[in-house]
Amino acid sequence: MRRTPDLRLGAGLTALVLGISSLGLGLAGTTSAGAVETPVVTEPAQPSDDPSPEPLPTDAPSPSPSPSLSPTASPVPTEDPAPEEADTELVVDDAQFNWALSQQTNAMSHNVGAPNFLGAGVANPGRGGVELTESRWSAKAGNVTVQKQDASGAWRTATWKGIRTDAHDAPIGLYGPFSGHRVNFVSGQGTVNPAADDASIRWKGTFTVVYYGGNTVFTLTDPEMRVTNGKGTVTATAGGWIADRNNPKQWDPAVPKRVTVADLSDVDVTEDGVVVTPDYAGVKIKGSEPQRRTGEGWGSFPQSLITYLVPLNTDQFWYSTGLQSDWTKLPAPIQAGWNGRLPDVPGETVPPKSKPSAKPSNAVVLPPAPSDVDTPGRTTPAPTGNVVPSPGPAVPDPLPSAQTAGQPTTVPSASGPVPSAAEPSYQAFGPHTTVTSDVGALHATLTSATTDAEAGWWVGGGLLLAAAAVLLAPTPRRRPS
Structure with missing residues (x-):
């Protein structure tokens, strides 16, 4: 009976087909991983302070009139422009x-x-x-x-x-x-x-x-x-x-x-x-x-x-x-x-009601840095060496907290909210733009795609090697019966 070579041939061909299929999956996974679109993080567009006006519709240009042979009328005399108003003190x-x-x-x-x-x-x-x-x-x-x-x-x-x-x-x-x-x-x-x-x-x-x-x-x-x-x-x-x-x-x-x-x-x-x-x-x-x-x-x-x-x-x-x-x-x-009149101050309004701000407290655990408080009598010497007395210990602005660098800050308005103790003394004027991105989601997507591709390559390669081993192995000779 010659069933052994036939079984070996069938197993080798099966491994070959599966290996090629797995390599195809690995190639597809690699292509998919390379096709993952990286999100582009951009700062929000700032509105232009001076937007370009839309062009106004214009009438179609009228054809130039043909030259006229009729005599032109004599120009109408115009009055002399009025002299500019002289400066008056x-x-x-x-x-x-x-x-x-x-x-x-x-x-x-x-x-x-x-x-x-x-x-x-x-x-x-x-x-x-x-x-x-x-x-x-x-x-x-x-x-x-x-x-x-x-x-x-x-x-x-x-x-x-x-x-x-x-x-x-x-x-x-x-x-x-x-x-x-x-x-x-x-x-x-x-x-x-x-x-x-x-x-x-x-x-x-x-x-x-x-x-x-x-x-x-x-x-x-x-x-x-x-x-x-x-x-x-x-x-x-x-x-x-x-x-x-x-x-x-x-x-x-x-x-x-x-x-x-x-x-x-x-x-x-x-x-x-x-x-x-x-x-x-x-x-x-x-x-x-x-x-x-x-x-x-x-x-x-x-x-x-x-x-x-x-x-x-x-x-x-x-x-x-x-x-x-x-x-x-x-x-x-x-x-x-002057002249019994006063010009209006732009933006001057009736002061709005607001909650009273928290009074500064003397219960300060840490001493302020030399540049943190505008307090008379600082250690920085003045040209004359004179400092101004105070009836009690000066109270600094709230001490800086572990606020993340670049975190947006706001400038309180004249009647706006009271800055919290978490605001650092070096707080800037004006809001800052914070740009963020979902780095974690992007990393997970790339990792998953890469893992699938690697698995396809490894399985396919292993099956091809197994097919080669089966098909190329020498067939043992049969002893004569």
């Missing part, structure tokens, strides 16, 4: 000047219960290491009045009680709500030229900027606005007191000096007045603390003001230093008016 003697300086000037300080606020005239605590008392504060002095916006949007003469509350009598906080005060000067005198965007007006009077309840105090006297061709400055005579946090007995008057309080650009001088926000963004200065020059919204008030305030240890409040509260340092708009 107006004399004013009743100009007003309104300015809130900044939101931080209307906020609670880092010291518990110690607000920042404005005072008319000279508000002098009398000595170092104490807060200003009501008897040493005034809402009105000569041409100067400290005003507060009420719930209806009207401006009223400020009260001592209102220093610590907003327009709806809610307690103010470090990040808002804010007290809503401004300083108002009247009877300013000078000249204006609306056609040329020129103005030169000076006001008489003094107001005081009080921070930390009175531990840091400086005054500004006789502000003057000068604008030429839409560009100008606001100057004033600065004064105040030099104090030392480590020596509460020190309270020495600073030498008065004329400084630039605000630089102005793109000023539109109208017949009613001026509304302009002072320059701040991108302004580089040198102060007692390093200036933060990254992120959206960094900048400063003018260098001459910063330089004067360094020995008073209140300069850090007027430029970006990397705090969560940096956004409250931005300058408020200046409003000036």
